[in-house]
Structures are given as structure tokens and as C-alpha cells.
Amino acid sequence: MKHIHPLKALLIGYLGYIGLGWILLCLPWSQGSGQVGPLDHLFTATSAVSTTGLATVGTSNSYSFFGQIVILALIQMGGIGYMTLGSFILLARNRELPAARKNVARWAFVLPEGFNVVHFVRNVVLFTFAIEFLGALGLFFAFRSAGVENAIWQAIFHSVSAFCTAGFSLFPDSLEQFSTNFWVLSIVAMLSVSGATGFLVMSDLFGSLSGKRDRVTLTTRIILHATGWMIVVGWIGLFLLEPSYRNLSNEDRVLASGFQAMSALTTVGFNSTSIPTFAHAPVFLLLLMMILGASPSGTGGGLKSTSVSAALATVWSTLKGRSNVTFWGCEVPAHRLTMAFSSVVFYVIIFFAGGLVLLCLQPEPMADVLFEAASALGTVGLSRGITGDLTPLSKFVVIALMFIGRIGPITFGLALFSGESKPLEMEDLAV
Numbered sequence: 001m002k003h004i005h006p007l008k009a010l011l012i013g014y015l016g017y018i019g020l021g022w023i024l025l026c027l028p029w030s031q032g033s034g035q036v037g038p039l040d041h042l043f044t045a046t047s048a049v050s051t052t053g054l055a056t057v058g059t060s061n062s063y064s065f066f067g068q069i070v071i072l073a074l075i076q077m078g079g080i081g082y083m084t085l086g087s088f089i090l091l092a093r094n095r096e097l098p099a100a101r102k103n104v105a106r107w108a109f110v111l112p113e114g115f116n117v118v119h120f121v122r123n124v125v126l127f128t129f130a131i132e133f134l135g136a137l138g139l140f141f142a143f144r145s146a147g148v149e150n151a152i153w154q155a156i157f158h159s160v161s162a163f164c165t166a167g168f169s170l171f172p173d174s175l176e177q178f179s180t181n182f183w184v185l186s187i188v189a190m191l192s193v194s195g196a197t198g199f200l201v202m203s204d205l206f207g208s209l210s211g212k213r214d215r216v217t218l219t220t221r222i223i224l225h226a227t228g229w230m231i232v233v234g235w236i237g238l239f240l241l242e243p244s245y246r247n248l249s250n251e252d253r254v255l256a257s258g259f260q261a262m263s264a265l266t267t268v269g270f271n272s273t274s275i276p277t278f279a280h281a282p283v284f285l286l287l288l289m290m291i292l293g294a295s296p297s298g299t300g301g302g303l304k305s306t307s308v309s310a311a312l313a314t315v316w317s318t319l320k321g322r323s324n325v326t327f328w329g330c331e332v333p334a335h336r337l338t339m340a341f342s343s344v345v346f347y348v349i350i351f352f353a354g355g356l357v358l359l360c361l362q363p364e365p366m367a368d369v370l371f372e373a374a375s376a377l378g379t380v381g382l383s384r385g386i387t388g389d390l391t392p393l394s395k396f397v398v399i400a401l402m403f404i405g406r407i408g409p410i411t412f413g414l415a416l417f418s419g420e421s422k423p424l425e426m427e428d429l430a431v
Contacts (some may be wrong), residue, residue, distance in 0.1 A: 007415035010165075011407060014078070019234070021074040030067035034058065039395055042317060045396070048074035050406035051301075053167025053269040053381025054372075056395065057387050060170040071168060073158055074305035078406065079164025079195065080128055084268065124199045128163065135159035135191040142183040162191035165300045167269025167381030179272040180252045185259045188270060189416045196266035196294035197223060218330050219306065223295045226305035227265065232290050234261030242282040264289035267300035269381025276385040280367065286311045287371055290378040291351070301379030301405045303347050312338035343410040350409045351377050361394045362386065376401035377409070 022378045024030060025041040036044075040056045044063075047054050048071045059071060061213050112186070115409050139155035148154055154170055161168045171177060194202060204220040216224075238257035239245065245262040264286045278286070293302010314337055317325045325332045355373040362369050368384040376398045390398060404412045 002400065004375055007411060009413045011412065014403070016408060017049045017074065017077055018042075018045050021049060021070060023065070024070045025059065025067060027066075030063055030070060032067065032202045032293040033063050033064045034062040036062050038390060042367055043072065043395050043399055045074060046402050047381070048146055048166065048168065049078035050379050050402040051075060051078045051164045051166040051267075052376060052379040052402045052405070053161075053169075054376060054383060054398065054402065055168070056390060058167055058172055065075070068157065068170070072157055075166040075168060076160055077166050079160075079166060080125065092211070095321045111369075127199050127202070131194050132159045132163050132193065133161060135187060138187040140183065142181065142187060146178065146184065147180060158188065159191060162268060162270070163195040165266055165268040165294065165379070167263075167267075169270065174271045176272055176274060179256055180218060180248075182255060185255060185272055188268075189259060189262050192266045192268035192270075193227075196268070197209060197227060201295055205377050217371045222309050223305050226296065227415050230289065230292060230305070231258075231261050235286060237261070238282050241279065242273075243279055243427060244277060260286070263291065264380065264382060265292060265302075266274050266294050267302055267374070267378050267380040269379075271382060275382055283341050283367060283371060286382065287374050289349075290374045290380045290382065299378070303410075307340045307343045310337055313345050314341070339410075347377070347409045349402070350404060354397060357397050358394055361391055361397065362389075372398065373401060375406040379405040 010194075017154055022038075022042045022045040025036075025045055027036060036057050040062075043054075043056050044059075046052075055078050059068065063071065070270055136155045136159035140151050143151040143154050157170055158169075160166075167174075168354060169175065175184065175188065201220050201223050204216050205224070208216045233259045238261055239253060242257065245256055248256060256273050259270075262268075263270050267290065275283075275286070291303055293304050294300025296304040296306055310332060313332065314323050317323075351373060354377060355370045358369045359366060359375050364384075364386045368386050371382075371384050372390075374380070374387055379402060387398075407415065
């Protein structure tokens with residue numbers, strides 16, 4: 001591994017996770033009451049590692065308790081990042097990280113040269129487990145109050161799934177039965193936003209609030225503003241556009257529209273209301289939010305807020321007749337803008353290519369098929385109800401889209417076509 005490019009190592013590493021998960025899910029003691037074929041096991045393993053949440057079979061009835069533990073472990077490894085957990089175990093045993101492992105970790109988390117990888121790995125794992133523990137504790141009391149059976153395991157599973165923006169649920173209707181439960185949806189939302197923004201942003205924000213830093217970095221400001229405003233716009237849009245929400249009380253309508261907007265943008269993929277019943281306008285809005293996606297340093301997918309912000313800033317500067325692009329008085333380097341536009345264009349190409357192939361393979365309406373493609377590539381997990389009806393070839397296409405979405409389309413392209421030397425600065429991948 002030390003003789004190949006770190007991006008290729010990332011690609012191989014995630015393929016290894018998926019292969020191992022597939023083998024474990026195929027074991028007899030992983031099986032539940034339903035009959036699940038090898039292709040569906042591969043689909044589930046890929047969806048878990050990519051933290052997507054799309055599923056062709058029900059998690060609670062198709063897999064035993066051991067199988068559910070395997071899925072949760074795959075979600076955790078996929079969400080926390082390639083090599084991170086293994087590196088943490090090495091550090092806990094007072095062993096030094098190999099240089100190759102440090103190099104891959106820098107590329108995986110887009111860390112600048114000279115950044116203390118050992119310190120970062122320890123902090124990100126401890127941060128992840130701390131947030132997931134608090135989330136599980138809160139969900140336990142919320143689930144127990146709601147009369148949920150086996151509330152401890154349900155709380156642990158959904159806390160990890162939410163923080164890693166995986167969207168896997170042990171409930172057959174995702175979170176629809178909790179559509180008016182403020183505490184369940186609020187805790188899941190806080191976990192999802194924390195995971196989607198990522199450790200670097202949360203650490204920067206905490207340092208600023210605690211007085212350790214004078215102010216947050218420009219990247220953190222862009223991520224927080226873009227994420228916040230896009231959730232608000234989606235929230236208002238769903239509140240106004242979705243007809244089924246008009247039958248709810250004002251409080252429940254605010255809760256439902258806000259949660260679903262958050263779920264799409266952070267790419268966590270839980271649904272508190274039935275997506276197949278949505279009208280065309282809110283479906284289109286959800287599709288756009290799934291494409292826009294979360295923070296580049298978080299567990300979510302999509303185009304990433306920084307890429308979208310850089311592209312919009314470039315358009316605005318062009319319309320204003322300016323030759324340079326600035327954010328809050330700071331000029332954005334040209335190579336960052338080039339990388340942002342490359343990310344946007346390559347993402348769109350992969351989306352349309354995957355969508356076109358799925359349209360050729362699936363008999364469902366175009367809106368449902370393209371929604372599925374956007375959900376897979378954005379590692380979201382929301383569906384219009386066609387996942388279980390995918391043909392074998394369609395499943396392979398969705399598997400490929402989920403895998404590319406987890407790696408990141410532009411990172412996937414670089415891993416395939418880049419040479420052994422670094423083609424770009426690591427910081428450029430942050431867009």
C-alpha cells in the first residue's frame with residue numbers, strides 16, 4: 001500500500017470494507033427470517049460502508065442481531081473514515097503509526113502538510129464516540145417514552161446511523177411513526193448535523209466559542225452559512241409546497257418540513273413522512289438538496305457546500321464584472337475555483353450517466369428513477385419506493401453510484417487517473 005498513491009489506497013480500502021461486510025452478511029448466522037440473496041447482501045454492505053441507507057431488504061427482519069451488528073460496524077467504519085479506527089487501535093496500544101498510514105489519513109481527511117495526524121485521529125474517534133454516546137442516551141429515553149421495544153439497541157443503532165449520516169433504521173417505516181415526536185426527531189437532527197459538518201468544523205467552532213481562537217476559519221464560516229441557509233430554504237420550501245403537510249397542525253408541519261429538509265441536505269436519509277406520496281415540486285426540491293450535500297469534512301455526501309459556494313461566488317463575480325472571486329473580503333485562489341468547478345462538472349456527469357443507465361433498466365417513472373440515482377450518488381438513502389423493485393443490473397448500477405458517492409466523484413476520478421505523484425495539493429480536495 002505504501003507504494004501506491006494514497007487516493008488509490010482509499011479506493012482499495014473501502015472496497016476491502018465492502019468485501020469483508022459482504023462475506024459476513026452472507027454467513028448463515030447473519031440471516032433473519034427473510035431469504036436474502038448474495039446480490040442483496042452486497043447492496044446492503046455497500047450502502048452501509050457508503051453511509052447511504054438505501055436497502056433492497058428490511059434490516060430488522062432480513063438480518064439477525066449478529067447481522068445488524070455487522071451492518072452497524074460497517075456504518076461506523078464508513079462514517080468515521082478509512083483507516084481511522086484501525087489507527088486509533090494502534091495508538092491505544094502505544095504503537096507508532098506507519099508513514100503510509102499517516103499519508104493516507106492526511107488525504108482521507110484533507111489535512112495539510114505538517115498537521116499532527118496522531119492528535120487528529122485520537123480526537124476524531126473520541127469526538128465521534130462521545131457524540132454517539134450522548135445521542136444514544138437521549139434516544140433511549142425518547143424511545144422508551146414512546147413505548148419502543150428493545151429501546152437500548154434501537155437507541156445505539158439509530159445514534160450511530162444518524163451521526164454517520166447513514167439513514168439505516170430498524171423500523172420498517174424509517175422514522176415515520178415518530179413524525180410528531182419532537183424529541184426523537186430533534187436528537188436525530190442534532191446527530192446528523194454534527195456528523196455532516198464534521199470534526200474539523202465542530203472543533204474550530206468550539207475553539208472560537210471557548211476563546212481558544214479569535215475567530216473561525218473562512219472555510220468553517222462558509223460551511224456553517226451554506227449549510228444553515230440551505231436547510232432554511234429547504235425548510236420553507238417544503239413547508240409551503242408539500243400538500244400533505246397542510247393537514248398537520250402548525251407545530252407538526254414545522255417539525256416535519258424542517259426534519260425532511262435537514263435529512264436531505266445532510267444526506268442522513270431518514271424520513272419522518274412518506275416520500276412516495278410527495279408532490280412533484282417538493283420532490284424536485286429534495287432532489288436538489290440531495291445533490292448539494294453536506295460539508296467536505298463530514299460524513300455526508302453530495303456536491304459539498306464549499307464547492308457549491310465557490311461556484312455560486314464565481315457566477316456572482318462574473319455577473320458583477322469582477323475578475324477575482326472573494327468571500328467576506330478574502331480572495332479565493334484560482335486553483336480552488338478550478339477544483340470546485342471540476343467537482344461540480346464531474347459530479348453532474350456521473351449523475352446523468354448513472355441516471356440514464358437506470359432509466360434504460362427500470363420501468364418506473366423518470367422522476368422516481370432520477371431521485372434514486374441522486375440519492376445513491378449523494379449517499380442519502382431517501383427513496384420514492386423503488387429500491388426493493390430494482391432489477392439485478394439496476395442494483396449493480398446503484399451499488400456503483402453509492403461507492404463513487406462515498407469516495408467522492410472527483411476523488412474517485414483522481415484515484416483512477418492520477419499518477420504516483422500528487423496531482424494536486426491535498427487542501428484542494430476540501431472543496
